[in-house]
Amino acid sequence: MKKIEAIIQPFKLEEVKEALKNAGIDGMTISEVRGHGRQKGHKEVYRGQEYNVDLLPKVKFELVVADVRLQEVLETIASAARTGKIGDGKIFVYDVAEAIRIRNGDRGEAAV
Amino acid sequence: MQIQYAMLLQAATDLPARISAVEAAAKSAQSAGDNAWMLVSAALVLMMTGPGLALFYGGLVRRKNVLGTMMHSFIMMALITLIWALFGYSLVFSEGNPFIGGLKFLFLNGVGKEPNADYAGTIPQLTFMVYQLMFAVITPALISGAFAERIKFSAMMLFTTLWICVVYFPMAHMVWGKGGLLNAYSGGSIPTFDFAGGTVVHITSGVSALVFALYLGKRSGYPSEPMKPHSMVLSVVGACLLWVGWFGFNAGSALAASGLATSAFVATHFAAAAAALGWLIAEWMHNGKPSMLGGISGAVAGLVAITPASGFVTPMPALLIGLLAGLFCFWMVAMVKQKFGYDDSLDAFGVHGAGGTLGALLTGVFATSVVNDTAINGKVIALGAVDGNPAQIGNQAIGVAVAAGLAIVGTFLILKICDAVIGLRVTPEDERTGLDISQHGEEGYSLEA
Numbered sequence: 001m002k003k004i005e006a007i008i009q010p011f012k013l014e015e016v017k018e019a020l021k022n023a024g025i026d027g028m029t030i031s032e033v034r035g036h037g038r039q040k041g042h043k044e045v046y047r048g049q050e051y052n053v054d055l056l057p058k059v060k061f062e063l064v065v066a067d068v069r070l071q072e073v074l075e076t077i078a079s080a081a082r083t084g085k086i087g088d089g090k091i092f093v094y095d096v097a098e099a100i101r102i103r104n105g106d107r108g109e110a111a112v
Numbered sequence: 113m114q115i116q117y118a119m120l121l122q123a124a125t126d127l128p129a130r131i132s133a134v135e136a137a138a139k140s141a142q143s144a145g146d147n148a149w150m151l152v153s154a155a156l157v158l159m160m161t162g163p164g165l166a167l168f169y170g171g172l173v174r175r176k177n178v179l180g181t182m183m184h185s186f187i188m189m190a191l192i193t194l195i196w197a198l199f200g201y202s203l204v205f206s207e208g209n210p211f212i213g214g215l216k217f218l219f220l221n222g223v224g225k226e227p228n229a230d231y232a233g234t235i236p237q238l239t240f241m242v243y244q245l246m247f248a249v250i251t252p253a254l255i256s257g258a259f260a261e262r263i264k265f266s267a268m269m270l271f272t273t274l275w276i277c278v279v280y281f282p283m284a285h286m287v288w289g290k291g292g293l294l295n296a297y298s299g300g301s302i303p304t305f306d307f308a309g310g311t312v313v314h315i316t317s318g319v320s321a322l323v324f325a326l327y328l329g330k331r332s333g334y335p336s337e338p339m340k341p342h343s344m345v346l347s348v349v350g351a352c353l354l355w356v357g358w359f360g361f362n363a364g365s366a367l368a369a370s371g372l373a374t375s376a377f378v379a380t381h382f383a384a385a386a387a388a389l390g391w392l393i394a395e396w397m398h399n400g401k402p403s404m405l406g407g408i409s410g411a412v413a414g415l416v417a418i419t420p421a422s423g424f425v426t427p428m429p430a431l432l433i434g435l436l437a438g439l440f441c442f443w444m445v446a447m448v449k450q451k452f453g454y455d456d457s458l459d460a461f462g463v464h465g466a467g468g469t470l471g472a473l474l475t476g477v478f479a480t481s482v483v484n485d486t487a488i489n490g491k492v493i494a495l496g497a498v499d500g501n502p503a504q505i506g507n508q509a510i511g512v513a514v515a516a517g518l519a520i521v522g523t524f525l526i527l528k529i530c531d532a533v534i535g536l537r538v539t540p541e542d543e544r545t546g547l548d549i550s551q552h553g554e555e556g557y558s559l560e561a
C-alpha cells in the first residue's frame with residue numbers, strides 16, 4: 001500500500017476530485033493548507049503598509065491506494081491538477097505499514 | 113333667521129379659543145415630527161459606536177484582539193451613559209462660564225418632557241439630552257484606534273472617565289453650550305461653526321489619539337511583524353453602518369425634521385461618496401490597486417470632514433470637501449505615518465484628526481447663509497468666505513487650535529496619571545497572547561466550539 005499526498009492549487013480541487021472518482025477511488029481526505037515551494041508570494045497593501053504574503057493557500061489530498069494502482073492514480077491526479085504554471089504543487093508517495101477499517105476490523109488493502 | 117344669527121354670534125365669540133386650539137394642534141404636530149426624527153437620529157448615532165465602530169475597528173486588528181477591540185467601543189455605551197446622566201449633561205449644557213457648564217442639570221434635575229428653548233424648542237429636553245449623549249459615547253471610542261492591541265482594560269476605563277470630563281465636556285460646552293466661548297449662536301466671543309462636531313468630536317479624539325499612540329509606544333513587533341486586518345469583511349460592514357449612522361449624526365444636528373436636516377443629509381452623503389473615490393484614486397495611482405480598505409477609509413474620512421460643515425454648505429462644496437478629505441487623509445495615513453513611524457494602529461489621528469481639521473477649516477470657506485440662515489442677534493449674517501466673510505477661516509482655525517491644545521494637554525496629563533496609578537500597557541506576554549484572553553478571558557473565534 002502507498003499513501004499519496006498531493007498538494008495542489010485550491011481551484012483544482014473539484015477537477016482532481018472528479019478525476020479520482022472517475023478512476024474508481026472512493027476514499028480521500030482533504031484539508032486546506034498554506035505553503036509555498038518555488039512559487040513566490042504576493043504583495044498586499046493595507047493603508048500603505050506593505051506585507052509580503054508567501055504562504056499561499058493550497059489544498060492537500062491524502063489517500064491510500066493498493067500498490068498496483070499507484071502509477072495510474074498518480075497520473076490521474078497530476079494531469080487533473082496541472083496548469084503548467086508555477087505553483088501547481090507537488091505529489092509525495094509514502095509506504096504504508098498497515099491499514100485498519102475501524103468499523104469491522106478489515107486490514108491491509110481490503111481496508112483502503 | 114334668528115337661529116342662524118345666534119350661531120354666528122356663538123362662532124365669533126369662540127374664535128380666539130379656536131385659533132389657540134389650532135395653534136396648539138400645529139405646535140403638537142411639529143413637536144411630534146421633530147421628536148420622531150430626533151429619536152431615530154439618537155438611535156442612528158448609537159449604532160455608529162455599536163455595532164459600527166466595533167466592527168470597523170474589530171476587523172482591522174489581529175484575531176487575538178478582536179473582542180478586546182470591540183469592547184473598547186462597546187463599553188463606552190455603558191460607561192459614558194452613566195457619567196452623562198449623573199453630571200456630564202449638566203457640565204456641557206447648563207449655563208456656566210465660557211469654558212464649562214454649571215450644575216443646574218445635575219442628576220438630570222429638571223430635564224424632562226418640556227423643551228429647552230436654548231437648544232431645541234420643539235422637542236422634549238430629554239430627547240435632546242439622549243441625542244447629545246450618543247456623541248459623547250462615540251468620541252472616546254474613536255480614540256481606541258490609537259491604543260488598539262496593547263492597552264490594559266482597567267487603564268483604558270480610567271483614562272476614558274477622566275478624558276470625557278477634562279477634554280470632551282469643556283470642548284462641547286465651548287462650542288455648543290449656552291454662553292460657550294466658541295458658540296456662534298449664543299454669545300460666544302469667538303464664533304466658530306461646528307455643525308455636528310468636527311472640533312468637539314473628531315479633532316479632540318484624533319489629536320488625543322496621536323498623543324496616546326506616541327506616549328504608549330508601538331505594538332511589539334511593529335512594523336516588522338505582519339499585522340494585517342484579520343477580517344476585512346467585518347470592517348466593511350462596520351464602515352457601512354458608520355456611513356448610515358452618520359445621517360443621524362449630521363442631519364440630526366439640525367435638531368428638527370427640517371429643510372436644514374435634509375441639506376445636512378445630502379452634504380453628508382455627497383462628501384462620503386466623493387471621499388471614497390478620492391482615496392481610491394490616490395491609492396490606485398500610488399500602489400497600483402484600489403482596495404476595499406481604501407474605499408471604506410476614504411468614506412469615513414469624508415464623513416469626518418463634512419461633519420462641521422454639513423449644516424452650512426451646499427451640495428457642490430460638499431463634494432469638494434469630501435474629495436479633498438479622501439486625498440488628504442490617504443496622504444496622512446499612507447505616507448506621513450509611514451515616514452514618522454508612530455503606531456496609530458487604526459489611524460484614529462490620520463482619519464479623525466486630519467479629516468476633522470480639514471473639514472473645520474473648509475467650513476470657514478464654504479459656509480453660507482443660503483443653507484443656514486439662523487440669525488445672530490436677529491440678523492442673518494454672512495457666514496463663510498463664499499458669503500464674503502473670509503475672516504471666518506481665522507475663527508475656525510482658533511476653534512481647531514483650542515480643540516487640539518485642550519486634547520494635547522488634557523490627554524498627556526491624564527496619561528501620566530493613569531500610568532502612575534495603574535500602568536497603561538499590558539505585559540509583553542499578555543500582548544503576545546492577545547487582549548481577548550489576557551484581559552477578558554475569552555476568544556472571538558473558538559475552534560473547539
